[in-house]
Amino acid sequence: MNAFSPPPRLLMGPGPSNVSPEVLAAQARPTIGHLDPSFVGLMDRIKDQLRLAFRTDNRVTFPLSAPASLAMEMALVTLLEPGDTAIIAQNGVFGGRMAEIAQRAGAEVRLVSVEWGKPVDPEAVRASILEAPQAKLLAFVHAETSTGVRSDAASLCALAREAGLLSVVDTVTGLGGIPVSVDEWQADAVYAGTQKCLSAPPGLAPITFSDRAVSAVKARKTPIQSWFLDLGLMLGYWEGEGARSYHHTAPVNALYGLHESLSRLLGEGLETAWARHRAAHDRLVERLQGLGIAFVVDKEHRLPQLNTVWLPEGVKDVPERRRLLDEFGIEIGGGLGPLAGRIWRIGLMGETCRIENVDRLAEAIAAVLP
Numbered sequence: 608m609n610a611f612s613p614p615p616r617l618l619m620g621p622g623p624s625n626v627s628p629e630v631l632a633a634q635a636r637p638t639i640g641h642l643d644p645s646f647v648g649l650m651d652r653i654k655d656q657l658r659l660a661f662r663t664d665n666r667v668t669f670p671l672s673a674p675a676s677l678a679m680e681m682a683l684v685t686l687l688e689p690g691d692t693a694i695i696a697q698n699g700v701f702g703g704r705m706a707e708i709a710q711r712a713g714a715e716v717r718l719v720s721v722e723w724g725k726p727v728d729p730e731a732v733r734a735s736i737l738e739a740p741q742a743k744l745l746a747f748v749h750a751e752t753s754t755g756v757r758s759d760a761a762s763l764c765a766l767a768r769e770a771g772l773l774s775v776v777d778t779v780t781g782l783g784g785i786p787v788s789v790d791e792w793q794a795d796a797v798y799a800g801t802q803k804c805l806s807a808p809p810g811l812a813p814i815t816f817s818d819r820a821v822s823a824v825k826a827r828k829t830p831i832q833s834w835f836l837d838l839g840l841m842l843g844y845w846e847g848e849g850a851r852s853y854h855h856t857a858p859v860n861a862l863y864g865l866h867e868s869l870s871r872l873l874g875e876g877l878e879t880a881w882a883r884h885r886a887a888h889d890r891l892v893e894r895l896q897g898l899g900i901a902f903v904v905d906k907e908h909r910l911p912q913l914n915t916v917w918l919p920e921g922v923k924d925v926p927e928r929r930r931l932l933d934e935f936g937i938e939i940g941g942g943l944g945p946l947a948g949r950i951w952r953i954g955l956m957g958e959t960c961r962i963e964n965v966d967r968l969a970e971a972i973a974a975v976l977p
């Protein structure tokens with residue numbers, strides 16, 4: 608059997624982003640036991656790093672051994688019981704997925720929808736809260752990867768807090784690329800992923816719960832339906848100094864990689880990383896506008912790390928993306944839902960986010976345009 612040898616790729620789609628040689632090297636180090644005291648020490652360091660990245664003092668902060676979709680599921684099934692009401696904002700694919708999960712958890716979902724490509728409307732959320740004051744939580748996507756839109760997390764969390772609702776924030780694409788401030792927002796359950804702006808391979812999901820969220824879990828009348836996602840059981844593993852109990856086997860080598868990627872991000876500094884994402888975005892705007900390509904999202908709501916552009920006249924989506932991949936080794940993403948076939952999604956996340964990569968993409972797009 609021949610070993611699999613992946614082709615060289617510049618990953619400029621909606622994730623995964625490029626992974627640095629340092630992170631790959633970290634993951635290739637020898638596997639040790641997941642209850643080895645040395646590994647337990649690493650788990651503690653990763654939790655501290657995640658608190659810095661999320662800007663929170665939340666005690667309950669850890670990397671879930673799963674893709675980010677399961678962190679979404681964990682946040683919702685942990686806080687919702689059958690019969691609870693959940694207000695869920697939807698302005699793209701991922702808000703829809705939240706609604707689906709909440710429904711399956713037995714909650715009554717009140718969807719606050721806005722047009723794809725626009726941010727969540729705080730006034731519409733306020734109206735929904737007034738109509739359903741009994742609601743338990745508000746959930747929304749901070750950085751909507753399907754459209755490239757940033758919603759105002761601070762305002763939305765404040766609305767929830769003032770009305771006594773818990774807030775669930777998906778910042779899978781946000782963390783590391785734009786400001787995320789869990790404590791300042793007073794958000795209650797916030798999660799991210801490794802393969803977007805953290806530039807570690809996919810498969811892990813940082814998640815943090817406020818003390819209010821933990822109290823809400825303690826006050827549940829029914830047990831959390833999912834054994835794996837039961838926060839209390841999970842914390843027996845991730846906490847409990849000296850007395851960690853086996854819950855599952857942590858993905859040891861993947862956590863070496865996450866530790867390295869967080870060391871790189873925090874070493875660079877969060878503000879510097881955010882500025883790097885803005886600068887690369889500005890360059891992309893300049894280069895693509897030079898080619899007559901228009902952006903989907905209004906300037907003030909754009910995510911610098913996930914850019915959506917209208918397909919130029921006469922350009923076919925799939926064949927041209929295939930040419931970018933085959934002839935230039937560059938992956939970008941297509942549109943989803945109502946935007947399928949109409950837009951391209953260009954990720955400038957984490958390690959990918961460099962001016963020279965923007966220039967390489969702009970030259971490749973210029974070459975494939977008719």
Ligand SMILES: *Cc1c(COP(=O)(O)O)cnc(C)c1O
Binds near residue numbers: 809
């Ligand atoms: C990528 C993404 C997810 C899901 O992440 P997976 O690791 O693919 O499960 C969830 N929410 C948003 C906003 C994302 O961009």
